[in-house]
Amino acid sequence: MQQPSIDTIVIGSGIGGLTVAGLLAKSGRRVLVLERHDRAGGYAHGFKRKKYHFDAGVHLTSGCTDQGYKGGQLIAKTLQALDVYEQVEFIEISPFAHVSLPELMISLPLSIEQFIKQVSDEFPGQEIGLRSFLELSLNLTEQVAKADEVIATMGIEKASIELALLFKYRRFTLADAWEDYSFDPQLKSVLAALWPYLGLPPEKVSFVYWVSMFIGYLVDGAYYCKGGFQTLADALVMGLKKSAGEIRFKSQVTKIQVLDNQVQGVYLASGEFISAQTVISNVDMRQTVHDLVGDDYFPKRYLSRLSRMQASQSIFVVYIATSLDIKQAGVKHEAFYYNECDHLKNYNNSMSGDLSWLSITAPTLIDETLAPNGEHLLMLTTLANFSQVDDWKKEKPGFVEKMIDFADSKITGLKAHLLFVEAGSPATMERYTLNHQGAAYGWDVTPEQTGALRIANKSPIQGLYYAGHWTAPGGGVYGVTYSGVQTAQSILGLTKRDDLWAACS
Numbered sequence: 001m002q003q004p005s006i007d008t009i010v011i012g013s014g015i016g017g018l019t020v021a022g023l024l025a026k027s028g029r030r031v032l033v034l035e036r037h038d039r040a041g042g043y044a045h046g047f048k049r050k051k052y053h054f055d056a057g058v059h060l061t062s063g064c065t066d067q068g069y070k071g072g073q074l075i076a077k078t079l080q081a082l083d084v085y086e087q088v089e090f091i092e093i094s095p096f097a098h099v100s101l102p103e104l105m106i107s108l109p110l111s112i113e114q115f116i117k118q119v120s121d122e123f124p125g126q127e128i129g130l131r132s133f134l135e136l137s138l139n140l141t142e143q144v145a146k147a148d149e150v151i152a153t154m155g156i157e158k159a160s161i162e163l164a165l166l167f168k169y170r171r172f173t174l175a176d177a178w179e180d181y182s183f184d185p186q187l188k189s190v191l192a193a194l195w196p197y198l199g200l201p202p203e204k205v206s207f208v209y210w211v212s213m214f215i216g217y218l219v220d221g222a223y224y225c226k227g228g229f230q231t232l233a234d235a236l237v238m239g240l241k242k243s244a245g246e247i248r249f250k251s252q253v254t255k256i257q258v259l260d261n262q263v264q265g266v267y268l269a270s271g272e273f274i275s276a277q278t279v280i281s282n283v284d285m286r287q288t289v290h291d292l293v294g295d296d297y298f299p300k301r302y303l304s305r306l307s308r309m310q311a312s313q314s315i316f317v318v319y320i321a322t323s324l325d326i327k328q329a330g331v332k333h334e335a336f337y338y339n340e341c342d343h344l345k346n347y348n349n350s351m352s353g354d355l356s357w358l359s360i361t362a363p364t365l366i367d368e369t370l371a372p373n374g375e376h377l378l379m380l381t382t383l384a385n386f387s388q389v390d391d392w393k394k395e396k397p398g399f400v401e402k403m404i405d406f407a408d409s410k411i412t413g414l415k416a417h418l419l420f421v422e423a424g425s426p427a428t429m430e431r432y433t434l435n436h437q438g439a440a441y442g443w444d445v446t447p448e449q450t451g452a453l454r455i456a457n458k459s460p461i462q463g464l465y466y467a468g469h470w471t472a473p474g475g476g477v478y479g480v481t482y483s484g485v486q487t488a489q490s491i492l493g494l495t496k497r498d499d500l501w502a503a504c505s
């Protein structure tokens with residue numbers, strides 16, 4: 001059945017898809033979101049087992065309040081634009097992470113000043129270097145936040161002066177940026193301890209993208225959504241509906257119809273055709289290009305570029321409910337346990353299936369509504385290489401055991417107090433979201449695949465756009481929110497971010 005009133009379809013209800021959908025609906029577009037799962041959120045969705053509410057993946061994000069660096073706070077601004085900010089209670093997490101290295105345990109507090117104090121107490125003599133590095137990081141982050149607008153309004157030549165830091169560091173890895181500093185190796189290990197949030201160690205991750213994530217947490221804050229991240233997805237859905245937008249669940253798109261290089265609409269698995277002149281794909285980019293549209297519709301150069309892109313690795317998660325008094329046992333909300341200081345080794349171990357690190361998240365320490373009184377939830381998370389295992393179903397129990405043994409070696413008594421255990425392997429991540437091989441963050445955020453080198457939000461086909469972690473700027477909840485904002489601006493032809501907020505007011 002045709003629905004001529006719809007002008008914009010968003011395929012997928014990940015946070016990136018919901019952001020662009022809500023903003024376009026608020027600006028007056030007739031928007032329909034089509035989601036194959038039975039709920040919104042993609043990797044940010046939550047699920048219930050027995051008396052427990054688990055997050056499928058996401059632990060925390062930044063950018064949720066009005067406080068922060070210039071150009072940040074995009075999650076808060078989006079929710080405010082959609083009139084649903086009050087629907088989510090953001091709980092600030094400080095210290096936002098704890099890092100355990102073979103010879104050091106350190107907490108990472110929010111705010112640059114407190115971070116410098118805490119870290120230089122452990123590394124006397126490194127304060128000046130650390131301060132200078134964090135000042136550079138903050139200035140660079142602010143340049144990243146305004147880059148698109150500056151380039152569009154000033155042109156590339158003037159922009160290269162205004163954005164001198166960005167132009168200087170755009171091809172650097174984090175390890176390259178450290179070359180100018182004589183940091184102690186253990187200090188580097190602390191600074192880079194959040195590398196799993198981007199899925200790449202310092203030697204591979206884009207400095208510019210790492211800086212945005214790191215400063216995002218230090219300055220824009222680290223937050224959990226009370227009730228789980230499903231509440232963030234649900235608030236975005238509510239915002240969409242407030243502006244007469246619609247969402248349909250259990251609605252898998254199987255084809256994007258293109259005629260004369262212009263999008264015409266989409267077909268659902270049921271055979272239904274829905275017409276729209278604008279389609280935004282929030283799903284795996286190879287699915288969009290190869291399966292939903294078809295190679296014949298794209299220029300050869302575009303396809304060849306796509307074939308060279310490297311996807312991020314996946315993640316293995318163990319979801320646990322425990323009767324252990326985890327506060328008493330010294331468990332923190334988010335802790336990274338590394339048996340190696342060298343994160344490249346930790347990354348390579350993950351790629352070959354060896355476990356030398358994991359993160360342990362205890363959401364019930366900040367939101368006790370997720371489990372009954374006296375019980376706690378834990379998520380054990382590590383990066384995993386989909387291709388390293390032939391049959392994830394067969395290997396899953398072995399992985400779970402290994403991870404629980406590792407966690408038990410850090411939390412005394414855990415194994416004796418398990419009430420519930422379930423796991424998500426890379427195959428589970430793929431099954432629920434159709435991200436190829438369960439890629440956790442879209443394309444890897446290497447210097448070769450970020451900034452202008454990432455596949456842009458606008459495709460070569462008229463009316464076909466992308467939002468989410470397969471397009472610019474990159475992965476993570478904040479990154480995909482940014483991408484949704486950017487795609488909305490592109491569709492509405494608004495160069496300036498403030499014009500978008502005005503169009504949505």
Ligand SMILES: Cc1cc2nc3c(=O)[nH]c(=O)nc-3n(C[C@H](O)[C@H](O)[C@H](O)COP(=O)(O)OP(=O)(O)OC[C@H]3O[C@@H](n4cnc5c(N)ncnc54)[C@H](O)[C@@H]3O)c2cc1C
Nearest residue numbers: 012014015016036042043057058059060253468469476477
């Ligand atoms: C285990 C794990 C933990 C993570 N933890 C964090 C964290 O703590 N903080 C953080 O910032 N980031 C985290 N990330 C990364 C972050 O979750 C993702 O980068 C981000 O949520 C991706 O959002 P997205 O908008 O790209 O869409 P996705 O979340 O990838 O969602 C895509 C949606 O599209 C739907 N879909 C797919 N194909 C179709 C189709 N043909 N038709 C209709 N619908 C379709 C899927 O069902 C899905 O709902 C984590 C990732 C994982 C895997």
